[in-house]
Structure formats: C-alpha cells, structure tokens
Amino acid sequence: MRLTTRTNLAMRTLMFCAVNPGRIVRKSEVAAACNASENHLAQVIHLLAQKKYLRTVRGRAGGLMLGHPPEDITVGAVFREFEAVLPFTECFAGDDCTCPLVACCRLKGVLADALRAFYGELDRVTLADLVRDNHPLQNLLHVA
Secondary structure, eight states: OOOOHHHHHHHHHHHHHHHSTTOOBOHHHHHHHHTOOHHHHHHHHHHHHHTTSEEEEOSTTOEEEESSOGGGOBHHHHHHHHHTTSOSSGGGSGGGOOOTTTTTOSHHHHHHHHHHHHHHHHHTOBHHHHHTTOHHHHHHHOOO
C-alpha cells in the first residue's frame, strides 16, 4: 500500500499546525517546512478546511490553524477522507469492477479484513500522539 501525496501533505499540514498551537500559520511556512508545492498544498488545505480539520482566516494576517484539538483528530479519520476517493483495488470499485473473478475470489475478503485492521490501528492514534514529546519534529516545524 502506498499513500497518496495528498494524504501525506494533509498529515504534514496537521502536524505543522499542532506543533504551533494558538498561532495562525501561513501556507508558505507549511510548504517550506514540508517541502511541498504551495499550489498542491492549497488543494489539501481546502479539503482539510471543508472537513473542519483546519480553520482558515482570510486577509493580510490570515492563514490556517487546527479546527479541533489535536487529541480529537485521529489519523484514521484523516486517512479515510483522503484515501477513500480511490478504491484500494478494482474489486472494491462496485459497478466499475471488471474483474472476472469477483464472484468467487476470496482475496477481496482478505483485503477487506486487512484494511479494517489497518484503519483500526490508525484510529487509535491521534494527532496529539504524533507531536507530543516529539522534540525533533517540534524543532523542524515550530515557527518562532
């Protein structure tokens, strides 16, 4: 399994905001710290704001900040928002599935169980868990 760039950027953005609590951060700061394109990051920030993970502030002093406490944001929930747009494999694509084995293949069940376990583990981890006492991360992402 490989995560999309969007999911990776979403988590980096959320961690950046969590390391800088109570501060409105700028998209350019996140992009520089996370080695990301501002244009690509803008799309991710837009979706995070739509889903209320981020709060955006317009204007000259604008930027972004967490929309919820980091203890309330689970990694699993964020991954589901960003990864759910693509089926894990063709057999999860519903009517778009063209696999001739779909009616008798047991792999789909095994993969479904594996995905449930994967997301179950991610649901146990919050954004706060990722940043709490993580001094190297804080040193990289904290804005003075």
